Structures are given as C-alpha cells and as structure tokens.
Amino acid sequence: MTRRDALTFIGLIALLVVAMVVATAFGTGSISPLRALRIFWDTLIGANGDYPAWQRTTLVWGRLPRVLVAALVGGGLALTGAVMQAMFRNPMAEPGVLGISAGAAFGAVTALYLGGTTFSMLLGPAGAFIGALGCALLVYALASGGRGQVATTTLLLAGVAVGSIVSALTSFVLALSLREWEIGRQSLSWLMGDFEGRSWVHVALAFPLTLIGCVWLMLRGRELNVLLTGEASALALGVNVAELRRDLIVWTSLVTAATVAVVGAIGFVGLIVPHLLRLLLGPDNRRLLPAAFLGGATFLVAADMLCRVASLTELRPGVVTSLVGGPFFLYLLMGSRRA
C-alpha cells in the first residue's frame, strides 16, 4: 500500500465519521454535533445529563438507527457493486444485474399487497429478501442449465430477462394495490427507496448478513484480482473459477437482499462509488472493496441527510442518489471518452 492509498483510506474513514456525526445532529429540532456526541457518550456509560429527554430519544431512537441503516446499506451496495464489476469484468455491472433488485421489489410489493399494512414493518423486508434471493437463484439456475457451469454473458442476459419479467409483475401487483390507499402508498415508498422511520429493528435485520457478507467478500480480493485477468488465465493461475463465482453470487445476493429489504430500491450507489474509487485507487480489489464500503456508506448517509435538510418529504434518498449519481456518471463517461 502506497502513501497515497493510505491517505485515501484515512480520508474515507474521516469522511464517514464526520458524515455520520453531522447527519445525526441535523434534523427538525436542531441538536448541535457537540451536544449529540455528549448525549451518545452519556448513553453509552449510562449517565444522565442536563438536556431535555426528547433530545436523547430523538437521537438514540430516531436518528442514530436511521443513519446506521443508511451507512450499512450504502456500504453493502457499493461493495457488492465492486464485486459484480470484477466478476463480470465489466465496469457497468451493479448489484441489480442478477435481477436481485427487481426480485426484491416484487417480493416487497406482493407481501404488502397480500399481508396488508398491519405488519408492514416486517412484511416488506421479509418479502423483499425472499424475492431477491429467489430471483438470483432462478437466474443462476437458468444460466447454469443444471450443469453447474455458468458463462458470464448467459448470466447477465438471464438477469436482464428475468428482471424485466419480474418488473412487469411488480407493476401489475402495484396497480392492484393502488385500490387501497395505504398499501399503495407504502409500496410506492418502498420502490423509491426510503429511510423514513427506520429503527433499531431494521439495523438488526440488515446488520448481521451485511457485515458477515462484506467481510467475506473483502477477503476474496486477491482471487477477484486474478479473475479480472480473464477466466482462462485465472484457472491457469490456480483459481477454482466455478467455485469462486458460485461463492460470489451467493454472498453478493445475500448482502444485496439484506440491504434492499430494509430500505427498498436505491440506485447508482453500487455503480458510481466503486467507479469513482477505482479512479483513485486502481483496480486492486484488496484496496477497492474496503474503500467502496466506506465510500458507499458516506454517500448514502449524506444523501439521506440532504433529504432531511431539504425537509421535503417527497425527496427520497433513492431519488437523490440517482439525481446526483446519474449526471456524475455521465460526466465521467464523457471525460474517459475524451481521454
């Protein structure tokens, strides 16, 4: 690791910490960052301070879990995006390519439609998780044709095809749901990606799988590097390509499913963050994967904060990431074409 890489990492960690502290401090009923830090410290050591009780409630039960969910989801999506790009040797791949996002959307919308609003806090995530994994499994089974061998192009095409079929089904279920205002509203909100009212329950739902999966994927960095030089080359260098690819598909699917299940569809994080960091750090996945996690977490925490500061309830983080990420990506694309 060169000095420049070390500085990049220190910068990324510092950015994430600052973003999380500021994001926790911002909101309706301003609490200064210093006050926020003191409240957290007091909560940790179990002391009481001379500040109104609502401030602690807002921070510890309202904003903190929301910020943590945003960080986990952003980190998970960016890291799985980086893994997908390495696996498909294509900088345009993202966590959704295996139909995972489409499957999650279908699962969530269907669960809400069938189950109603009573248990929506758990039904949505459960449906999304099952839908995402089901879709990934279907795509993998179709592409491998039961032979256990998968060509990446077949995998990509099967992902696109299954994704569009499932999206059509989602629209159909959504149209049915709109007959009931509340179910329709919740379904739409999920489709746009939402952090509103995310609590410690959501942190608990997303945390274990996301973290275990991310650590596991980070440890495969060197194998991913070798895979980037081509499949035949990786095989010749001693990588069991079929086994590696199966592992990667399983774990990226689990992480993506765990993250989209709690917040819904968030676009562009998995595409833009790894792409940007690859420009800074180069393609070495041993550095890129941890950096992508940190960068993705910061990006989504910031996007969520922007929504709250703008205090427009109509502005969703999923919309912000696409609005910021899309043009930025085009800018990079034009730049690389000139170069």
Added chain:
Amino acid sequence: MRMALLELDKAWLEIGGKAIARDVSLSPAPGRFLALVGPNGSGKTTVLRLLAGLLAPTRGAARLEGRDLRRWSRREVARRVAVVPQDTHLDFAFTVREIVAMGRHAHLGRFQPEGAHDRAVIEQAMARADVFHLQRRLVTELSGGERQRVLIARSLATEALAIVLDEPTASLDVAHALEAYELCRALANEGKTIVMALHDLNAAARYADQVAVMQSGQCVAQGSPSEALSERLLGDVFGVEAEAFRSRAGWMAFVFHRSGSRAARCQG
C-alpha cells in the same frame, strides 16, 4: 529417457461432435524444449490447454507426474504448470508488478500476504523477462510486446516446473523474439519443461530439442527438428514448398514457396 512431467496419452477432444484433437500422444520431459508447429486451426492451442489441464480430454488421458490431471486440484496444477496465453489483452489498469505477483497466487493461502521469498521470486522473474524497469507502469499502457513479456514474467513467478507458451513471440520484434526463445532455451537447460506453440519454423529448428507437427487435430510427426521438419512433410502440412538449407552459422533454416512458384524469382 527421463520420466515425462506432462503427458498426453492417445488424447481426444470432441466439442459438439467435432474432434479438435485426435489421438494425440506427447510427453514433454524435464530439461526439454518441445516446439508445437502446424497451420492455423491445427490444434496447437488445444494441445497446450490439454497439457495444462484447462481442458479435459474426452478420450485418452492427460497426466501430470504420471497421475491423471482430473485428480489434481487447480492450485496443485498451477504450482507445477504455468501458462503464457496467446491473448494478452487486459482491461483493468493493474501495474506490471501486480500482474507478475499474481503468479504467486497458487502458493499463497487465501489470507496470506506476500512474504520475503515471494517478493524475491517476483523481482527475479521481472528481471529475467526484462520488465523490471516497467514494474510501476500500468499494463493497459504497454505495447503488445511488453505485455507479452509481462506474462512471461508472471509464468516465471509461479516457479512452475513446466511452462506452456502459446505463440509468445507473435507480437515481439526480432530482437525480443530471440530473447524470448533464448530465455526458454535457458530455462529448459535449467531443468524446466518448455512447451511452445509457434509459427516460426526457423526458431523451432534452432531452439527446440523436439518438434511436434500438428495437422487437423493430429500429431503427424514428432522428433528432433531434423527428423520432424522434413521438406516433404512441411510441404504436405502447410501446403507450400519448403526448401531446407544450412545457414552459414550451421543452423537448419527454411524458405517457403507457394506451391509451384519455386522457380519464379525476382531478378535483381
């Protein structure tokens, strides 16, 4: 005769009902440089891939150290047989050193970082393939010839006993091609098993101990360069008229004529 490290024993490979290797038997031995020649599409690359265990024969056997290749793990094979591919295209901007270091992959545990020995091997490999001065450059910015040498360095970094090369000199200029042949000759003299597919019959005659001539998936001749590379056989296999002679330095060399055009000569 020394025991073969790699061995194809009456190997066939059929893909989609079409035989692309038919009844090929080869046994490159340690300390020997085996050249694989033949027209385009004659099965040279297929034979190399069978030898390296990247493809499994549909009939017959491919063996490493006398044991069927299917019974070895990928890592075990990679530590013994290195491959220098024909296609050197790389999309991702790794540095030369990072690419060469990938040759150590099969020696390192999943979570094990490079040690002092690995670093020494990597540097030595870069020096021998003449890419040491390029080590911080990005492979995406190199010329085809430089990339080819980087992949030769990567094969050296594996410390494999056998190196299988697929037309490694296709994009090299004369001087670098000669360096590559001489490097392979030296490696063979040090006891490695070298198998190289190539089009340059003059180089095959000069540097190889053994030549195998491929035609339509079959190995039609095998032996020392002077045995295998007869004018008649080359004429049959390549569809040209071959004229063999001795160079002033005493090496066997060839010139080729399109069939029937041998007499026609530009008058200077």
